[in-house]
Amino acid sequence: MPESPFTVPADLRNDLAIREISSTIVDVPTVRRHKLSSLSVTAQSYVIVELRLANGAQGIGEAATLGGPRWSEESVEAIKANIDAHLAPAVIGLGADRPELVAARMDAAAKRNNAAKAAIKTAVFDALARTLGVPVALLLGGQMRDSIPVLWTLASGDPAQEIEEAEAKLAARLHETFKVKIGAQPPEADMARLKRLSVALAGRARLIVDANQAWDETTATRCLPVLADLGVALVEQPLPAWNVAGMARLRAHPTVPLMADECVFTTHDMLQVAALGAADVVSLKLVKHAGLLNLKRVAAVAEAAGIGLYGGCLLESSIGAAAHLHAFAGLRELAWGCEHFGPQILTDDLVTQPLRFEEFRVYLPAGPGLGVTLDRDKLRRYART
Structure with a gap:
C-alpha cells in the first residue's frame, strides 16, 4: 500500500529527528517610538522558538509582530499558542x-499562521545546518x-527629530537610504514633512516612503506626483491590501515606482500582482511568506514577471534578521537592498x-546555521511572565 504523504518514513526516526520545540514571548524596548499609519510601538515583541534534534543539535527561529494583530492577524500570544498546541x-x-x-505537516495542522510557521522552519534549517x-x-x-x-526607517513623525536622526546615521556611515513612514497624519502634513526631509538631505541620501x-x-x-517632485x-503599499486593481491603475499613470507589501503573502498573491501589473517592486518577509523556501518562491514569481526585489522587515532582532539575510544572500538580484535595521x-x-553594520551595509553572519547564538540571559530578562 502506498505511504501517505504525511506518514513519517522509518528513516526519519534517526539522529535528525525533531525531539523538542519550545516557544517564548519576549518584549524588547526600542530606542524611540516607531510610528506607522495605524499604530505605534515603544517595544518590539517576538516569539523565540528553540528546537532540539535527537543528535543534540539546537536551532532557533523568531516570529515578529508589530503592535499586536494589527499589521496582520497574528499576535505573539496567538503565535505561541498555535506553536505549542x-x-x-x-x-x-x-x-x-x-x-x-515539516512544512506540509504544519500546513495540514493550521491555516495561514505564517509567522509561527516561519519561526519553526527557521529553527529546523538552523539545527540542520549546524549539524552539517x-x-x-x-x-x-x-x-x-x-x-x-541596508536602509533606516524614520518613523517618529517629527521632521526635526528625523533630520537629526538621519544626519547621525549618515555621519556614522550606517545608512544613506531612509524609509519614511507616513499615513498617521493628514496627507498635507506628510507632504510638508517630506519636503523638509528632502531639502535637508538633498544630494546626500535617498528617500522612500511607506504609507502602510x-x-x-x-x-x-x-x-x-508631489512625492515624485520631491x-x-x-x-x-499606498492602498489597502485588497485593492490590487487600484495599485494597477496608479501604476498605469507612472509617477513614482510602487512597492507591494501587505498585498503579497503567497505565491498566488504575487502572481495576481504580476498579472495585473500592480507593482514595480515587492517586499519580501518571512512573516508573510511562511518560511525561507516560500520567500524564495515568491521572489522567483516576481523575478519571472520583471518585478524588483526588496528585503523587507518587521523590526526583527538579530535572530530574525539573520534568517532573512541567509535567504537574501542567495537571490540573484536584490536591486533595492534591505531594511534589516531592526x-x-x-x-x-x-x-x-x-x-555587523558598516559602510551602509549589513553583513551576513559567519559560522554554521544562522551564524548567531541566542543569549539565554537576555531571553530570560525580556521574557514575558
Missing part, C-alpha cells in the same frame, strides 16, 4: 532533513553576496554577537 505537535518526530515534509557545519544560506542554494545595502495602506485611490493620485525613489532600534539584542 498545534504546530509543534505536528512535526515532533519528523527529520530536520525533510523541511518540505554549514551556513543556512548553503542549504538554500548558496550565496551571491555576503553583505547587503493608509491612502485611498484619490489621495494617492493626488500625492504621488525626488522620492519608491512608494510602498537590531539597531532595540535597546538590547537577543544574541551574544549582534549583526
Whole structure:
C-alpha cells in the first residue's frame, strides 16, 4: 500500500529527528517610538522558538509582530499558542532533513499562521545546518553576496527629530537610504514633512516612503506626483491590501515606482500582482511568506514577471534578521537592498554577537546555521511572565 504523504518514513526516526520545540514571548524596548499609519510601538515583541534534534543539535527561529494583530492577524500570544498546541505537535518526530515534509505537516495542522510557521522552519534549517557545519544560506542554494545595502526607517513623525536622526546615521556611515513612514497624519502634513526631509538631505541620501495602506485611490493620485517632485525613489503599499486593481491603475499613470507589501503573502498573491501589473517592486518577509523556501518562491514569481526585489522587515532582532539575510544572500538580484535595521532600534539584542553594520551595509553572519547564538540571559530578562 502506498505511504501517505504525511506518514513519517522509518528513516526519519534517526539522529535528525525533531525531539523538542519550545516557544517564548519576549518584549524588547526600542530606542524611540516607531510610528506607522495605524499604530505605534515603544517595544518590539517576538516569539523565540528553540528546537532540539535527537543528535543534540539546537536551532532557533523568531516570529515578529508589530503592535499586536494589527499589521496582520497574528499576535505573539496567538503565535505561541498555535506553536505549542498545534504546530509543534505536528512535526515532533519528523527529520530536520525533510523541511518540505515539516512544512506540509504544519500546513495540514493550521491555516495561514505564517509567522509561527516561519519561526519553526527557521529553527529546523538552523539545527540542520549546524549539524552539517554549514551556513543556512548553503542549504538554500548558496550565496551571491555576503553583505547587503541596508536602509533606516524614520518613523517618529517629527521632521526635526528625523533630520537629526538621519544626519547621525549618515555621519556614522550606517545608512544613506531612509524609509519614511507616513499615513498617521493628514496627507498635507506628510507632504510638508517630506519636503523638509528632502531639502535637508538633498544630494546626500535617498528617500522612500511607506504609507502602510493608509491612502485611498484619490489621495494617492493626488500625492504621488508631489512625492515624485520631491525626488522620492519608491512608494510602498499606498492602498489597502485588497485593492490590487487600484495599485494597477496608479501604476498605469507612472509617477513614482510602487512597492507591494501587505498585498503579497503567497505565491498566488504575487502572481495576481504580476498579472495585473500592480507593482514595480515587492517586499519580501518571512512573516508573510511562511518560511525561507516560500520567500524564495515568491521572489522567483516576481523575478519571472520583471518585478524588483526588496528585503523587507518587521523590526526583527538579530535572530530574525539573520534568517532573512541567509535567504537574501542567495537571490540573484536584490536591486533595492534591505531594511534589516531592526537590531539597531532595540535597546538590547537577543544574541551574544549582534549583526555587523558598516559602510551602509549589513553583513551576513559567519559560522554554521544562522551564524548567531541566542543569549539565554537576555531571553530570560525580556521574557514575558
